[in-house]
Amino acid sequence: MKYNSLGLDPTKTNDIANDLNVLLANFQTYYQNLRGVHWNIKGKRFFDLHIKFEELYTDANLKVDMVAERILTLGVTPLHTFEDYTAASKVPVGKNVSQDELAVRLIVDSLTELLKIERKILDKSNEANDEGTNSMMSDFITEQEKTVWMLKAWLNETV
Template identity: 85%
Template structure:
């Protein structure tokens, strides 16, 4: 077994970095979706949702950077082209969404996909004793579960 300079098994960290690149690609699509609905939202809830979507895309932008830096920490290169993002994305792409319920539904559907990816990474990072990635995924999951709950409450749906 070969260990890298941060004391983790090289083969396992390579696999985790690959999974983090998938998460990065999906976060980039999620981020762009949030920008789009922020720009295009219309209707009586415009003021509230415009601000909320900005809050969400600002947070997503920070997470994109955290993910990329973790990939670098694990010794690999983060994906950084739109071609790579679209090729690896499972998050739905929202185009020309201006209606409030469709916008919030896009967020819920996107976060549901991100949570699946993050839980897989959490399992792998736990097995690899990769506390840095594990902690990041735990924090992301906790925050995103709360956002899903709040968005579903706004939609008047149960979790």
């Protein structure tokens, strides 16, 4: 078997990079959702949620860059057009969401989709011995599970 300069099977890393492109598209939709709820939130919880949503979109923006750079590291071009993002995204799109519980629900639903994609990538990267992607997915999953737990607690729901 021939390995690439990272010591990985190029067929497997290509497949992982394609899945990372799907994750990238979904992260971009999630990021836009967060910007939208940050801008449009109204009501008595405005101040707390406005700050929280900014924290979340700042983190999502960093993760978008990390995913794109990992795709490049694996030798593939990251998706970078809205057309590509829309075609590949499964994260629900939130339009004109201004009510607090609907905004938090949108974020939970978005993170749930991201977690599904990340777990699929984690399985593949583990099987391919791709520690770089594996580590990234593990870190993302750990953070997002905690965020889902906290947001579900805010909604007075259990995980």
